[in-house]
Structures are given as structure tokens and as C-alpha cells.
Amino acid sequence: MSARDTDLTRTTAAGLADLLTAGDVSAVEVAQAHLDRIAEVDGAVHAFLHVDAADTLAQAGAVDAARAAGTPLHHLAGVPIAVKDVVVTRGTPTTAGSRILEGWIPPYDATLVEKLRAAGLPMLGKTNMDEFAMGSSTEHSGYGPTHNPWDLTRIPGGSGGGSAAALAAFEAPLSIGTDTGGSIRQPAAVTGTVGVKPTYGSVSRYGLIALASSLDQAGPCARTVLDAALLHEVIGGHDPRDSTSLPQAATGYADAARLGGTGDLTGVRVGVVRELAGEGYQREVSEAFARSVRDLEAAGAEVVEVSCPSFEAALAAYYLILPAEASSNLAKFDGMRFGLRVEPTEGPVTAERVMAATRGQGFGAEVKRRIILGTYALSAGYYDAYYGSAQKVRTLIQRDFAAAYEKVDVLVSPTAPTTAFKLGEKLDDPLAMYLNDVATIPANLAGVPGISVPNGLDDAGLPIGIQVLAPARADDRLYRVGAALEHHFQASQGAILDRIPEVTS
Numbered sequence: 001m002s003a004r005d006t007d008l009t010r011t012t013a014a015g016l017a018d019l020l021t022a023g024d025v026s027a028v029e030v031a032q033a034h035l036d037r038i039a040e041v042d043g044a045v046h047a048f049l050h051v052d053a054a055d056t057l058a059q060a061g062a063v064d065a066a067r068a069a070g071t072p073l074h075h076l077a078g079v080p081i082a083v084k085d086v087v088v089t090r091g092t093p094t095t096a097g098s099r100i101l102e103g104w105i106p107p108y109d110a111t112l113v114e115k116l117r118a119a120g121l122p123m124l125g126k127t128n129m130d131e132f133a134m135g136s137s138t139e140h141s142g143y144g145p146t147h148n149p150w151d152l153t154r155i156p157g158g159s160g161g162g163s164a165a166a167l168a169a170f171e172a173p174l175s176i177g178t179d180t181g182g183s184i185r186q187p188a189a190v191t192g193t194v195g196v197k198p199t200y201g202s203v204s205r206y207g208l209i210a211l212a213s214s215l216d217q218a219g220p221c222a223r224t225v226l227d228a229a230l231l232h233e234v235i236g237g238h239d240p241r242d243s244t245s246l247p248q249a250a251t252g253y254a255d256a257a258r259l260g261g262t263g264d265l266t267g268v269r270v271g272v273v274r275e276l277a278g279e280g281y282q283r284e285v286s287e288a289f290a291r292s293v294r295d296l297e298a299a300g301a302e303v304v305e306v307s308c309p310s311f312e313a314a315l316a317a318y319y320l321i322l323p324a325e326a327s328s329n330l331a332k333f334d335g336m337r338f339g340l341r342v343e344p345t346e347g348p349v350t351a352e353r354v355m356a357a358t359r360g361q362g363f364g365a366e367v368k369r370r371i372i373l374g375t376y377a378l379s380a381g382y383y384d385a386y387y388g389s390a391q392k393v394r395t396l397i398q399r400d401f402a403a404a405y406e407k408v409d410v411l412v413s414p415t416a417p418t419t420a421f422k423l424g425e426k427l428d429d430p431l432a433m434y435l436n437d438v439a440t441i442p443a444n445l446a447g448v449p450g451i452s453v454p455n456g457l458d459d460a461g462l463p464i465g466i467q468v469l470a471p472a473r474a475d476d477r478l479y480r481v482g483a484a485l486e487h488h489f490q491a492s493q494g495a496i497l498d499r500i501p502e503v504t505s
């Protein structure tokens with residue numbers, strides 16, 4: 001790999017866009033540099049499930065040709081991107097990390113993929129994830145785990161560990177994730193990258209393989225807050241093909257990031273959520289959070305403590321609502337319509353027996369656990385006690401957010417209770433795994449947006465994240481406050497990813 005290639009893979013998306021616009025590099029060169037990097041390190045990281053170099057280079061070549069012909073292009077045209085494998089891509093295998101979808105090639109593109117293609121962002125490949133986005137470590141992938149580039153013996157977070165690891169390993173400058181309970185923000189936190197869960201309904205769900213439809217939200221992942229904002233503007237906006245899509249354009253995010261990048265937060269009211277700090281958080285995570293709160297005050301923000309008592313019940317409510325919705329969404333994987341089909345080894349080949357054999361073999365243990373939980377929670381005699389109660393908690397959480405936002409503009413908390421743990425450490429303990437999302441889940445239940453921004457390293461040199469939450473449709477505030485936090489952190493300690501050890505295969 002040449003020195004120039006190294007520079008291109010370490011350049012931000014905004015920086016690459018400037019180089020491309022100025023004609024200093026071609027889209028093919030940028031794509032090739034990232035493909036070389038993937039070839040060099042992905043054997044060790046395993047961020048990608050599928051890479052098709054010829055296809056990526058063809059997309060990049062088309063951008064170069066359009067530029068040469070004088071066609072007006074989007075500013076990010078030619079900046080390559082990795083896409084989580086839960087997002088359907090026409091002609092490119094899409095598995096959602098599950099063996100049950102092995103070999104399935106979608107006949108259409110998700111709306112967000114159409115938007116990426118229209119803006120000219122060449123797709124580098126599909127990234128690894130926990131099966132159907134169920135997990136916080138990417139170890140539940142049917143295709144083997146992704147390794148955290150900071151320490152290959154540790155998890156990269158989940159479910160979108162591949163999308164986060166690809167950024168931290170400099171394999172891609174941008175990626176797409178989905179966040180149902182924290183799957184964009186928690187991987188961002190444990191890999192030292194930036195991840196945004198937009199307001200529910202602000203990025204189309206059309207073409208996402210649904211986990212829990214009332215919670216799922218696709219969003220941008222990047223190495224800087226500005227890059228995430230630029231990507232959000234590409235993928236966001238109303239989509240008539242998604243019945244829960246908001247009638248709102250995705251504009252003003254990059255401007256908000258630039259404003260926050262000055263470091264000034266005069267007049268911004270920030271709430272520290274009492275229930276999302278303190279007990280159960282790793283010491284260094286709490287210390288880093290306290291330091292950022294002082295940074296926010298120094299930046300001119302007015303910081304107060306707020307209480308959201310029902311957040312204590314968020315995790316429990318989530319683990320009723322999510323399995324209930326997932327058990328219904330996953331019913332379509334029946335061995336007849338998509339991907340895997342397993343016939344019973346003996347006896348008659350009936351539809352029911354093909355379904356049982358396919359689902360028995362095609363789904364992993366975590367998926368089966370949640371289907372069973374969800375089916376139980378929805379069953380006639382228990383519906384009110386479980387699903388009904390969980391929906392009531394959801395309303396209480398929404399009310400807590402609404403009351404908090406009467407007093408403050410944004411809320412802050414640590415993103416995840418701990419830094420990256422060892423591969424295998426929590427695999428036999430589902431509850432310990434679920435607790436990773438304790439601070440991220442309330443936002444999904446309420447539909448409000450959140451961002452995770454790098455916020456330091458623990459004593460072992462592993463990244464820590466801070467989360468900013470805003471009211472629905474006020475995603476611009478995430479970018480303003482997130483960029484200010486990034487600015488102050490970098491001014492005192494430099495960019496976190498400058499301290500990542502080189503990946504050795």
C-alpha cells in the first residue's frame with residue numbers, strides 16, 4: 001500500500017469530498033485505497049460479509065466519468081460507504097447476519113440505498129452484524145464475529161459491529177447502521193467512532209429487514225460528527241413507501257455540526273439524566289462523562305440534572321415489545337420464500353415440516369430465544385400482563401422525555417456502561433448482554449434521536465462514548481452539541497482514532 005493510499009483511508013469523508021471536487025484524486029483511486037485496506041486488514045477484523053471490488057470500482061468509475069462530462073454532482077459523490085447487511089441491496093447478497101438468508105439476492109434497493117446511489121457514493125460492501133440485529137457484540141452473527149480494531153480479542157459492539165469496526169479500521173470513511181435499541185450508538189462508543197440514531201421516521205425503513213418495526217431506525221456512522229451530519233442529509237427525508245415516514249426534509253445537520261464545531265454552546269440547556277449515570281457504569285466511563293459535563297459548562301451551556309424515573313423500566317419494556325414485534329416480523333422466513341430451505345430428513349415433506357426444519361437450522365440461539373419470548377408475551381392469556389404493561393411503560397418514558405424537554409434542549413449520558421469486553425465474555429449470559437443497551441434503549445422507545453461521540457479512553461486504552469439525546473425532529477441539536485463535545489475533547493486530548501494501534505493480521 002502506498003503512503004498516498006494510507007492518507008486516503010485516514011481522511012474524513014468531508015476531506016475526501018473536497019479532494020474529489022478539486023480533482024486532486026479520482027473516485028476510483030479513493031475506492032481502490034479502501035479496497036486495498038480491506039484486503040489488508042479484514043482477514044483479522046471481519047467487518048465485511050460481502051465485498052465486490054469490481055462492482056465498487058465500476059460505481060466509482062461512473063462518478064469519475066460523470067464529473068469529467070461536467071454533470072453536476074452531490075458533494076459526497078465518490079466517497080465510498082459500507083452498508084449494514086440488514087439493508088437490502090439490489091443484486092448484492094443480503095443476509096442480516098443470518099444463515100437463513102444465505103444466498104438470497106434482493107431484487108430491489110432500500111430507499112436509503114437508492115439515495116446513496118443517486119448521490120454517487122460507491123458501495124464498498126455489506127457489513128457484519130448480530131443475526132437480525134439481535135445483540136450487542138456481533139457475536140450472534142451466523143458468519144462469525146467481528147473483532148474490535150482497538151483490540152482484536154474484544155467485541156466491536158452490536159448489532160452493527162461491522163459498520164463501526166470498518167470505520168475504526170480505516171476500511172471505510174462512512175457506513176450505515178440501524179438502531180433498534182442502541183445498535184448504532186453502542187458500537188460507535190466501543191470503537192471510538194460517531195453513530196447517530198435519527199428521529200424515528202426520519203430515515204426511510206423501506207428495504208430494512210425489520211426487527212421491531214416500531215423501534216427500527218437506520219442512521220449514519222462516521223469518524224467525525226460533521227461526516228455523520230453530511231451522510232444524514234443524504235439518507236434522510238420523507239418516503240411515501242414507508243408508512244411511518246415523517247414529512248420532513250433532512251437539512252441543516254451539517255450547518256449545525258459546523259456551528260457546534262466552534263465549541264460555543266452559549267444559551268444551550270443541557271440535562272444530565274440522573275437515572276442514566278452512576279451505579280453500574282465502569283469507573284472510567286463515569287469519570288469521562290463528568291469531565292465532558294465540565295466541558296459543556298465551559299462551552300457556555302447551562303447544565304442541570306433532570307430525573308426520568310421510568311427509564312429504570314425501559315430495558316424490561318424493550319425486552320417485551322421487541323420480541324413481540326420480532327416474532328411476528330420473522331414469521332416470513334419459512335423456507336419457501338427467501339434463502340435457506342431445509343427439507344425434513346425423513347417423513348413427508350409438508351409445508352409445516354419444511355418450515356420447522358428450515359427455522360430450526362437457519363436461526364441461531366438468540367433469535368430463537370426472542371421468538372419464543374415474543375410468542376409467549378403475545379399469547380392470549382398473557383397479552384395484557386406483558387405486552388400491554390410494556391406499552392404503558394413506553395408511554396411513561398415518552399412523558400418523562402417530554403417533561404425533561406420542557407426544561408432543557410438536550411439530554412446527555414454515557415452511551416454504554418462499559419468499554420469493549422472480551423469476545424465470549426457475555427455470550428452465555430443474555431441479561432449481561434442486554435444491559436449494554438441500558439442507556440440507549442429509552443430513545444428508541446420514545447422515538448427521539450441520539451448520537452454517540454468519542455469521549456476518551458479507559459485505563460486499558462479502550463474507547464468510551466458520550467450520548468446526546470434531543471427531542472423528536474430536533475436532530476440538528478445532536479450535531480451542534482456533538483460537534484462541540486468533539487471540539488473540546490480534541491482540543492485537550494487530540495483525536496481518539498489517532499491513538500488506535502495498527503491492526504496486525
Ligand SMILES: NC(=O)C[C@H](N)C(=O)O
Pocket residue numbers: 133134135136158159178179180181182183184211322437
Ligand atoms: N438492533 C438493536 O439496536 C438491538 C439491540 N442491541 C438488541 O439486542 O436488541
